Amino acid sequence: QKEVEQNSGPLSVPEGAIASLNCTYSDRGSQSFFWYRQYSGKSPELIMFIYSNGDKEDGRFTAQLNKASQYVSLLIRDSQPSDSATYLCVCGSGNQFYFGTGTSLTVIP
Amino acid sequence: DTAVSQTPKYLVTQMGNDKSIKCEQNLGHDTMYWYKQDSKKFLKIMFSYNNKELIINETVPNRFSPKSPDKAHLNLHINSLELGDSAVYFCASSRWGLDTGELFFGEGSRLTVL
Numbered sequence A: 001q002k003e004v005e006q007n008s009g010p011l012s013v014p015e016g017a018i019a020s021l022n023c024t025y026s027d028r029g030s031q032s033f034f035w036y037r038q039y040s041g042k043s044p045e046l047i048m049f050i051y052s053n054g055d056k057e058d059g060r061f062t063a064q065l066n067k068a069s070q071y072v073s074l075l076i077r078d079s080q081p082s083d084s085a086t087y088l089c090v091c092g093s094g095n096q097f098y099f100g101t102g103t104s105l106t107v108i109p
Numbered sequence B: 001d002t003a004v005s006q007t008p009k010y011l012v013t014q015m016g017n018d019k020s021i022k023c024e025q026n027l028g029h030d031t032m033y034w035y036k037q038d039s040k041k042f043l044k045i046m047f048s049y050n051n052k053e054l055i056i057n058e059t060v061p062n063r064f065s066p067k068s069p070d071k072a073h074l075n076l077h078i079n080s081l082e083l084g085d086s087a088v089y090f091c092a093s094s095r096w097g098l099d100t101g102e103l104f105f106g107e108g109s110r111l112t113v114l
Helices: none
Strands: A004-006 A012-014 A019-025 A032-040 A046-049 A056-057 A061-066 A072-078 A085-093 A095-101 A104-109 B002-008 B011-012 B019-025 B031-037 B044-050 B051-058 B066-071 B074-079 B087-094 B109-113
Touching: A004 A085, A012 A019, A012 B044, A019 A085, A019 A104, A032 A061, A032 A072, A046 A056, A046 A061, A046 A072, A085 B074, A095 B044, B011 B019, B019 B031, B019 B087, B019 B109, B031 B051, B044 B066, B044 B074, B051 B066, B074 B087
Parallel strands: A012 A104, B011 B109
Antiparallel strands: A004 A019, A019 A072, A032 A046, A032 A085, A056 A061, A061 A072, A085 A095, A085 A104, B002 B019, B019 B074, B031 B044, B031 B087, B044 B051, B066 B074, B087 B109
16 A cells, blocks of 8 residues: 555644645655645645655745655745645656645645 | 646536546646545545556446546546545546656536435
């Protein structure tokens, strides 16, 4: 059973703070890692993807990958109320995608 | 121009009825998926097709039957609907390859079984 674990939250941070979302995965064969954001009643949308160990930055978002520890994280700097959503960690292995249960983030104005 | 479109967006029906959801993608992808998202928001894979061929068939009741007439379309037919089938069903597509590409989602079809 290939599992992707996330803390379901809810995670609350004040506006302007750093939100830190974490994810661990069980399949060492996973090659691609994605963070999707899902607003209530909407479909998931891609925020970040990362394939190699280390950090990847895109604007206020930084994804971190540590394959040895089987750990992926997403940092959101200068959090905004519009960042309030559920964040899904997804691991790709070949042509299969394994979803975490999502972390609910609330940014308090 | 919508990349992955699914219809209808909302379905309300009685137990025992049969319903279909259609999905089309214009991204040129080879692989299409159906996911079910229940009230706890967990996205569970149901089926995956690559170039019209079924490649993933998770433990789904055989009341659910996918059909892929071509690689741009993947439809889902559900027979004898049950209360537990109420959920949001998402269609998605991705490119096929050794490195896993991004999943593109449709807007979802919310099915309510009364």
